[in-house]
Amino acid sequence: MAATRIWSIKGRLDSVINYVTNPEKTDGGKYTDTELQALADVIDYAEDEAKTHNKVYVSGINLSPNIARDQMVMTKLQFGKTDKILAYHGYQSFLPGEVTPDQAHEIGVELARRLWGDRFQILVTTHLDKEHLHNHFCLNSVSFVDGKKFRGGSKAYWQMRAESDKICAEYGLSVIKNPGKGKNYAEWKAEHENRPTVRNQIKDELDEIIKCSYTYEQFWKILKQRGYAVKRDVKYVVLKPAFSQRYIRLKSLGKNYSEEAIRQRIIAARNGIRDLDKPKSDYNAWLNKYEPTKLHGFKALYFHYLYLFGKIRKKETPQRVSFYMRDELIKFERYQKQFRFLYDNEIETVEQLTIFKENVENKIDEMIIRRSKLYDKTDSKTEIKTINAELRELRKNLRTCNNIFIDAERIREHTEYVARLEKEANEPQKQQIKDYVIG
Known part of the structure; x- marks a missing residue:
């Protein structure tokens, strides 16, 4: 879940820039002034966390982070709009433990790019000084394209909130409730x-x-x-x-x-x-295209578990099974995606999943190195954009692998327990039949 805010700044422009780029909030360690200056120029915000624990999360959209104030002022002078609202300060905060610093910053940059990147200069930073990771946005109030001023107010807030929710949903994160409707986007979509x-x-x-x-x-x-x-x-x-x-x-x-x-x-x-x-809906209709007799290992485990979900929703299982599985039913979509991932990639064993994960991690490392070499080139925006898209897909696959390692064991335990519950429920019926035959 990401909470969002945006408000106008009428004081000094450099005060908000100094705040959002405060090194004590944006880095994971201590740096000298010289090191901070070099790091703040161009930040590789998606660098693998395992490679270094000392990071600075500062990115500029349509400007360079180290001279952000000067570039914003130049835009204002160019169009003769240096009074009243100088900038807008935005905020995006995540639940504790919901995202990594890399993910938080990547989401923040993507949010700024979608909302304002076509017309405005934005400085995006991710602060790590609180348990809840959060992004700050410093948005120039004057467009570098046509000199028109940014329109704030409630409309800007709702647009920011809606786009933030959309991106969070794309990343598999929880989403803020839609006011007045009592349900979040993910729940509305599921229904x-x-x-x-x-x-x-x-x-x-x-x-x-x-x-x-x-x-x-x-x-x-x-x-x-x-x-x-x-x-x-x-x-x-x-x-x-x-x-x-x-x-x-x-x-x-x-x-x-x-x-x-x-x-x-x-x-x-x-x-x-x-x-x-x-x-009654056939909740297992989508499973009909898969042949259970040809599935093994992880694929067979997930298939039978998802088939059980369909039986529960059609009330074809004992009540004790339905009661026991209530909280698991909410995770149907998560398990469905994992099953399709396993099926599409022909993964059946722990060894195959481990190899797949290692290959993904190696590809991520290679692409990050490749991307870092492009930042100094003026004509590399398209290529960097392509790499970022591929990295998002790779990280999505990596998250799925990690989730399967965790979820598969729980699925196995639940499957075994459900089998015992069904056996216990059938014992009285078998006894009644036996007594009837003997009698």
Whole structure:
């Protein structure tokens, strides 16, 4: 999740530049003035963290970081606009531990490039002095293209926030909630693609409880028995399932989940009145193109786990399995992408995954070295842009490899436990059949 702000600067231009480029905030170690000057000229913001722990994260868009103030002032003098708002100071902050310094700076530069890079001069820095990594943007208020002034205000803020959310989603990061809608972009997208979300999980469970509740108070009792925390003595009733970290307003789930709607649905269920069942979706349809008999190792493990998700959503598994797997269902898309990655790259074993990862790391190192040699060339922008795009894809593959190493073990453990739950659920049924045959 990235929080964003942008505000105008009417004082001295050099004060904000001095702040955002403060070496105590932007580097990972101590440098002399001479070393800082050399490093601040052109920064390789995507350098592999394992190579050096001493970094300075300062980048300029349409200007050179070491002479940023002078270049901004020259633009203002050229168009005769040196009064009133001199610059804009922007801010983008990430959750602690959500991004590396490299990723934070890369996202910040990409955000500035998309929003203002076609007309304005921007200095982008990443501060490492807090637990939450954050980017600062110093934006010249006058365009170097046509001399027109940047329009700030609420529109600029919302544009910045929307673009920041979009980039964060592209990088697989959490996204700020859309105000007034009670859901974030990733959740909205998941719902429109018919994928599991926390809210859909809650609604499915509420539907089940409503069907088996005879009274309104019994509904709340069963809800608490299933591990929900509930606050009813407040203006808006809120609840929090065991598989979520935050409370959700009951009314935000939709008109069928207000207190009055739940009361009426319980009465209708008690009187034998029910809505026609909706046609069931085939949640495993996308898996049909893969032949499970030809899958082995990681690919087979992920295939069977994703197939289990489909069975759970169609309620074809014991209730204990569904309850146990609630928090895992939210990770469906993550596991789906990992399965396709394994399938497309023909990876089945730990050894194959390790080799693939090492090859990606070597390619990243080679491209970073290649890119660093291009910064001093005036006609290398297109080539650098191409390399950056390839680096993003390589880093995405590297993240996927690291996630598979972690997730595969958890998937294996969950699969084994689910098998035990299903076996235990089938034992009474087998005993009943045995007794019937003998009797």
